[in-house]
Amino acid sequence: MSNCLNQTHLSQPNQSRGKPVISYFFGLPIKGKSCIYIHPQQLFYRRKVFFFIDISREKKRTDFYFGRKKKKMEVQAVDYLAEERGRARFDVEAMKVAWAGSKHSLEVSDRMSRLVASDPVFQKDTRTMLGRKELFNNTLRKAAHAWKRINELRLTEEEAQMLRHFVDEPSYVDLHWGMFVPAIKGQGTDEQQKKWLTLAYKMQIIGCYAQTELGHGSNVQGLETTATFDPKSDEFVIHSPTLTSSKWWPGGLGKVSTHAVVYARLITDGQDHGVHGFIVQLRSLDDHSPLPGITVGDIGTKFGNGAYNTMDNGVLQFDHVRIPRDQMLMRLSKVTREGKYLQSDVPRQLVYGTMVYVRQAIVADASKALSRAVCIAVRYSAVRRQFGSQDGGPESQVIDYKTQQNRLFPLLASAYAFRFVGEWLKWLYADVMQRLQASDFSTLPEAHACTAGLKSLTTSITADGIEECRKLCGGHGYLCSSGLPELFAVYVPSCTYEGDNIVLLLQVARFLVKTVSQLGSGKKPVGTTAYMGRVEHLMQCRSDVRKAEDWLNPSAILEAFEARAVRLAVSCAQNISKASNPEEGFAELSADLVEAAVAHCQLIIVSKFIEKVQGDIDGQGVKEQLQILCNIYALSLLHKHLGDFLSTSCITPKQGALANDQLRALYSQLRPNAIALVDAFNYTDHYLGSVLGRYDGNVYPHLYEAALKDPLNDSVVPEGYEAHIKPVLKQRFRVSRL
Numbered sequence: 037m038s039n040c041l042n043q044t045h046l047s048q049p050n051q052s053r054g055k056p057v058i059s060y061f062f063g064l065p066i067k068g069k070s071c072i073y074i075h076p077q078q079l080f081y082r083r084k085v086f087f088f089i090d091i092s093r094e095k096k097r098t099d100f101y102f103g104r105k106k107k108k109m110e111v112q113a114v115d116y117l118a119e120e121r122g123r124a125r126f127d128v129e130a131m132k133v134a135w136a137g138s139k140h141s142l143e144v145s146d147r148m149s150r151l152v153a154s155d156p157v158f159q160k161d162t163r164t165m166l167g168r169k170e171l172f173n174n175t176l177r178k179a180a181h182a183w184k185r186i187n188e189l190r191l192t193e194e195e196a197q198m199l200r201h202f203v204d205e206p207s208y209v210d211l212h213w214g215m216f217v218p219a220i221k222g223q224g225t226d227e228q229q230k231k232w233l234t235l236a237y238k239m240q241i242i243g244c245y246a247q248t249e250l251g252h253g254s255n256v257q258g259l260e261t262t263a264t265f266d267p268k269s270d271e272f273v274i275h276s277p278t279l280t281s282s283k284w285w286p287g288g289l290g291k292v293s294t295h296a297v298v299y300a301r302l303i304t305d306g307q308d309h310g311v312h313g314f315i316v317q318l319r320s321l322d323d324h325s326p327l328p329g330i331t332v333g334d335i336g337t338k339f340g341n342g343a344y345n346t347m348d349n350g351v352l353q354f355d356h357v358r359i360p361r362d363q364m365l366m367r368l369s370k371v372t373r374e375g376k377y378l379q380s381d382v383p384r385q386l387v388y389g390t391m392v393y394v395r396q397a398i399v400a401d402a403s404k405a406l407s408r409a410v411c412i413a414v415r416y417s418a419v420r421r422q423f424g425s426q427d428g429g430p431e432s433q434v435i436d437y438k439t440q441q442n443r444l445f446p447l448l449a450s451a452y453a454f455r456f457v458g459e460w461l462k463w464l465y466a467d468v469m470q471r472l473q474a475s476d477f478s479t480l481p482e483a484h485a486c487t488a489g490l491k492s493l494t495t496s497i498t499a500d501g502i503e504e505c506r507k508l509c510g511g512h513g514y515l516c517s518s519g520l521p522e523l524f525a526v527y528v529p530s531c532t533y534e535g536d537n538i539v540l541l542l543q544v545a546r547f548l549v550k551t552v553s554q555l556g557s558g559k560k561p562v563g564t565t566a567y568m569g570r571v572e573h574l575m576q577c578r579s580d581v582r583k584a585e586d587w588l589n590p591s592a593i594l595e596a597f598e599a600r601a602v603r604l605a606v607s608c609a610q611n612i613s614k615a616s617n618p619e620e621g622f623a624e625l626s627a628d629l630v631e632a633a634v635a636h637c638q639l640i641i642v643s644k645f646i647e648k649v650q651g652d653i654d655g656q657g658v659k660e661q662l663q664i665l666c667n668i669y670a671l672s673l674l675h676k677h678l679g680d681f682l683s684t685s686c687i688t689p690k691q692g693a694l695a696n697d698q699l700r701a702l703y704s705q706l707r708p709n710a711i712a713l714v715d716a717f718n719y720t721d722h723y724l725g726s727v728l729g730r731y732d733g734n735v736y737p738h739l740y741e742a743a744l745k746d747p748l749n750d751s752v753v754p755e756g757y758e759a760h761i762k763p764v765l766k767q768r769f770r771v772s773r774l
């Protein structure tokens with residue numbers, strides 16, 4: 037019986053016992069057999085049959101392969117989560133709009149995600165089983181197909197971006213559009229933009245962003261590659277003087293890019309002017325071979341199966357490679373024909389605009405990645421049952437355990453919080469650009485610190501959150517078919533690229549300390565640091581929360597978070613001022629400074645979530661649900677960082693305990709809406725790529741199906757049997773004496 041897959045085994049746990057939920061499966065008209073042997077070791081073997089299932093939500097029929105004959109059966113598509121969905125107390129369609137940002141965004145993302153999901157070229161369910169070469173080749177095929185479809189369908193830039201996003205496979209295209217094009221836009225002159233962007237927009241050249249070297253990443257000023265001007269030939273000579281100066285990591289560089297924006301030390305007449313960007317052609321546009329003087333290749337397999345291994349992160353060395361002078365990106369500074377180095381009158385601060393743009397996109401991606409993981413974990417937690425069966429009734433859904441809620445619901449709330457702070461960052465970017473055009477640089481340092489901090493915080497929480505979701509799915513979360521291992525592996529480097537997260541928080545801390553030091557000078561803090569202007573009040577205020585429900589008051593939450601942030605920053609600034617050397621003091625206190633920066637960034641996210649909830653939101657019950665999520669987000673942070681709030685005397689231990697009481701009550705309010713809240717992300721099963729996170733909750737048969745696809749199950753007896761198993765079993769080893 038243990039090897040027999042019968043009706044009881046396949047029944048979904050959230051269905052009442054005895055109800056034949058997969059009755060089509062049982063009683064299968066296969067030569068009168070009443071059950072099917074499906075244990076992997078028995079499969080294909082016991083009765084010399086081949087067995088295969090292909091069930092998809094979209095299809096209303098199931099194909100069975102038994103023996104060599106294909107049998108088809110009409111099946112009823114079942115939504116095992118329907119009952120959960122029925123419990124929702126809000127308008128899910130309206131929440132979809134709130135999540136997407138507008139009806140238009142929802143319509144575009146819905147259309148693009150379905151377009152991708154329905155195209156066989158974009159299928160990805162065997163990705164984690166492919167070897168590197170096959171994987172990479174497949175990625176190239178998908179990238180080319182995506183470009184073909186974008187052109188055939190004449191997609192707008194917005195649609196094309198969405199389509200690429202839903203293809204959900206890192207490739208050279210990401211760096212071409214995400215880094216190469218913006219670098220030229222931000223740092224190229226008008227003529228340079230006209231020349232290079234025309235080619236880049238048509239993908240007649242493919243570019244990457246080559247900054248990091250083997251020896252230096254975070255410390256950009258330590259880069260060693262040189263670009264020496266040769267006035268005789270009117271060229272730059274690009275050279276890698278040492279092994280550690282090799283470019284190392286750029287995505288798309290290893291095998292695909294024809295061009296790169298290369299960052300190198302500019303040298304004219306023996307003088308070093310620091311790091312500048314240059315457009316360098318790497319490969320022939322005729323046969324793709326590297327140009328003379330260029331050594332280029334892939335840096336090797338990375339963490340995880342599938343994941344970021346679809347990307348050709350590369351290594352690049354230059355041996356006195358010559359490029360024309362006009363390939364230095366000259367918007368901010370230039371080298372004249374005579375070899376003179378001149379700063380242009382375009383303000384250097386403009387470069388920060390590009391940085392703000394890239395970082396706001398990373399924050400938006402964080403909400404997408406976290407919401408994906410949370411969607412999988414929430415749906416599976418409603419399907420999965422363990423313990424708690426009474427009188428032979430069904431076991432408890434694991435989502436009903438308070439420990440599960442305590443780990444899962446703050447992550448659900450964080451996904452929404454990151455979505456809304458990302459939306460606000462889009463506004464901030466537009467605001468920064470408008471000010472820059474008007475030569476108003478007053479908000480730039482604050483915007484720069486804010487985006488650096490939010491990039492750091494959201495990517496760290498997302499990476500940790502995906503891993504937590506894996507654990508929340510128990511053993512099955514560890515299977516690649518859960519989608520979570522690959523999601524984690526593909527996401528986690530975002531804690532490192534575009535600025536290491538700790539290095540970024542230290543930049544935020546430096547800005548906070550500077551802001552604190554200027555408070556007495558009458559200089560008013562702006563934007564997200566405006567609260568520091570009320571430093572006197574915030575240094576001595578006490579929370580007036582008396583009962584748990586008082587924590588539902590946004591001003592109680594805001595004041596606690598503002599007081600904590602300002603007190604941590606002031607304490608750091610005071611301690612640094614006591615050091616004989618401020619830089620030494622900063623280095624010594626860097627761990628505390630990171631905590632102060634985290635507190636400031638958490639405050640930004642909490643306050644933007646509160647602002648969102650206080651604005652106009654359409655749809656029955658939508659605002660109420662967002663209010664619950666907002667409170668969960670804030671109070672779970674308060675609970676997690678209780679030490680900070682207590683040590684700075686912002687709240688008392690009793691108030692901390694009341695916050696926790698309120699949090700538990702909020703979890704109970706959220707519980708009936710949990711499935712609908714993840715449905716509001718509007719993700720297709722294709723995009724989720726998870727057996728556990730399926731929309732219909734029909735998890736178990738699909739876990740089997742995914743297992744059967746594993747190459748190890750291609751044969752019954754493994755290839756290594758004769759050579760390596762049989763000798764062990766038959767004791768056929770020769771014992772040699774030394």
Ligand SMILES: Cc1cc2nc3c(=O)[nH]c(=O)nc-3n(C[C@H](O)[C@H](O)[C@H](O)COP(=O)(O)OP(=O)(O)OC[C@H]3O[C@@H](n4cnc5c(N)ncnc54)[C@H](O)[C@@H]3O)c2cc1C
Pocket residue numbers: 211245246247248251252253254255284285286287344349529532533534535536537538539542
């Ligand atoms: C998947 C992936 C894709 C990438 N794509 C690109 C690309 O397309 N183009 C490109 O140019 N680069 C790319 N990179 C490189 C990336 O930008 C760098 O790895 C990143 O900037 C971090 O630099 P690093 O590797 O030198 O780390 P390091 O700076 O060496 O960090 C090592 C450790 O030292 C700590 N540390 C460093 N400095 C300080 C400090 N001042 N104070 C305290 N702690 C410190 C860090 O926190 C970290 O823990 C990519 C990297 C990855 C992983």
